[in-house]
Amino acid sequence: MNLPHSYKRLCTFLCISISTAILFAAGPALAQISPNEIRDPELKALEKQYFSELKSLNQSIAHLHFPFAFYLSRYVGLEPSKQAEADSRGLEFVRFHDRIVLKITGNYNAAYDADKFTRNERAARTFQDVLLPILRTITQSISPDVGCEAIGFEVSYHTRANEKSYDYEGKEYLVVVVDRQNAFRLAQATNDQERQDILNQSQVFLGGKEYGLSLLEKDPLLVESPQKTAPTKLGATIPAKSSAASGYSGSPLLRSSSNGLTYPSSENGMTAKPDLSQSRPAAKPEDAEKLQAEFKAQLDALANAGKTKYQFVDYDPPAFVVVNKQMALQMTLRNALHFDAEKTSIYKRAAQSFDLFLAPKLKDILADVPEGANFDFYDFSVVNLFATAPGVKERSEAIEFVLPKNLAKQFADSEITNQALIDKSQVLINGVRIALNLQLVE
Numbered sequence: 001m002n003l004p005h006s007y008k009r010l011c012t013f014l015c016i017s018i019s020t021a022i023l024f025a026a027g028p029a030l031a032q033i034s035p036n037e038i039r040d041p042e043l044k045a046l047e048k049q050y051f052s053e054l055k056s057l058n059q060s061i062a063h064l065h066f067p068f069a070f071y072l073s074r075y076v077g078l079e080p081s082k083q084a085e086a087d088s089r090g091l092e093f094v095r096f097h098d099r100i101v102l103k104i105t106g107n108y109n110a111a112y113d114a115d116k117f118t119r120n121e122r123a124a125r126t127f128q129d130v131l132l133p134i135l136r137t138i139t140q141s142i143s144p145d146v147g148c149e150a151i152g153f154e155v156s157y158h159t160r161a162n163e164k165s166y167d168y169e170g171k172e173y174l175v176v177v178v179d180r181q182n183a184f185r186l187a188q189a190t191n192d193q194e195r196q197d198i199l200n201q202s203q204v205f206l207g208g209k210e211y212g213l214s215l216l217e218k219d220p221l222l223v224e225s226p227q228k229t230a231p232t233k234l235g236a237t238i239p240a241k242s243s244a245a246s247g248y249s250g251s252p253l254l255r256s257s258s259n260g261l262t263y264p265s266s267e268n269g270m271t272a273k274p275d276l277s278q279s280r281p282a283a284k285p286e287d288a289e290k291l292q293a294e295f296k297a298q299l300d301a302l303a304n305a306g307k308t309k310y311q312f313v314d315y316d317p318p319a320f321v322v323v324n325k326q327m328a329l330q331m332t333l334r335n336a337l338h339f340d341a342e343k344t345s346i347y348k349r350a351a352q353s354f355d356l357f358l359a360p361k362l363k364d365i366l367a368d369v370p371e372g373a374n375f376d377f378y379d380f381s382v383v384n385l386f387a388t389a390p391g392v393k394e395r396s397e398a399i400e401f402v403l404p405k406n407l408a409k410q411f412a413d414s415e416i417t418n419q420a421l422i423d424k425s426q427v428l429i430n431g432v433r434i435a436l437n438l439q440l441v442e
Contacts, residue, residue, distance in 0.1 A: 022431070034047075042100070051144070058088065070109070072088050077156045104152070108126060135186060138187075158175070177416050182201060290323055299317070310333060310361050323377060329370075329378055335385065337356060340386070350436055354418065383397075397429070407425070
């Protein structure tokens, strides 16, 4: 039977419309593991109860901005070319060491230079740049009494090494499991010392072995060597066929313990927790006050010179402060550069604030600081002003550069590069720490 041409077009349009509708309706559902895929009755019930929240979380995490691309995934260790098309259902409830854990799995496409970053520094930066933003998103979206005992992460990232005539790129796998209450505390912590205290009560594994991750030091904390046990997979409740897919599908050799970190015994037999500060005693606020009084005349002279030579603000004169239990000399400067907040990223503003504003002044500033003062860091706060329309209230942001004292001197003497200094420093924007590659963002 010959159908009218207009009728054929209508049928074709309806078929395409129905197919498109089905595709878009199925898309969100595929963003989260279906309860029907889970065999464990208790985990299945949890998946069903929080199904809508987990779907929304998956989408929220996918829209977060990281220094490098991050993909939620059912498996870690996937090659970058396969990540966008891979199973992105990276959130699920699993059993781990007899506890129910909300697990977040993903692949981070940072490739750290092994010659510039220690193993601990690579893991710490991934924790700061990836795990913390995701954790904040999760704790803002689910209730503190969510039906699990812990929140866990397993994330892979890349590391590069130069071996004579060739370059080698491999992967590292970071696993962090935090008790539920501590996870909410960790998301709200305001400094690395608070975060470190919570990490010390959590389980951390790097490359399949228990690891004493340190956010405050270049090297890790000491961890007692674990006794070998049978491998335990963080995703052990996933059906066997899932683990057959390419990629690393679970956490490697682990052992049960009360908090995941055990420290060497002291002479009296008690468990001794290592000091997280430098070898010198931890600095206290009263130490800063004493140093402030001792060098008051020199600090006043620095403040007066700074207003005319370095754009020091008059409301926050140079002062000694305690940062992460170490002594720092804090100075606040108003940036001579103005930025368009809509056309520049926080990373570009941070890079230009350092390279074009602070760095050229650094040698002269260091020449004017109090001589003989015993401190560890320079804490420079650079206030950036944003260009606004006439009559609109001026906006600003604070970029903080916490520079090791000895490295700042080496940079001022042209012994190291700007990136070498930044790599060993902390950069924070409005109190949130960022990773900064100066050349990459220019």
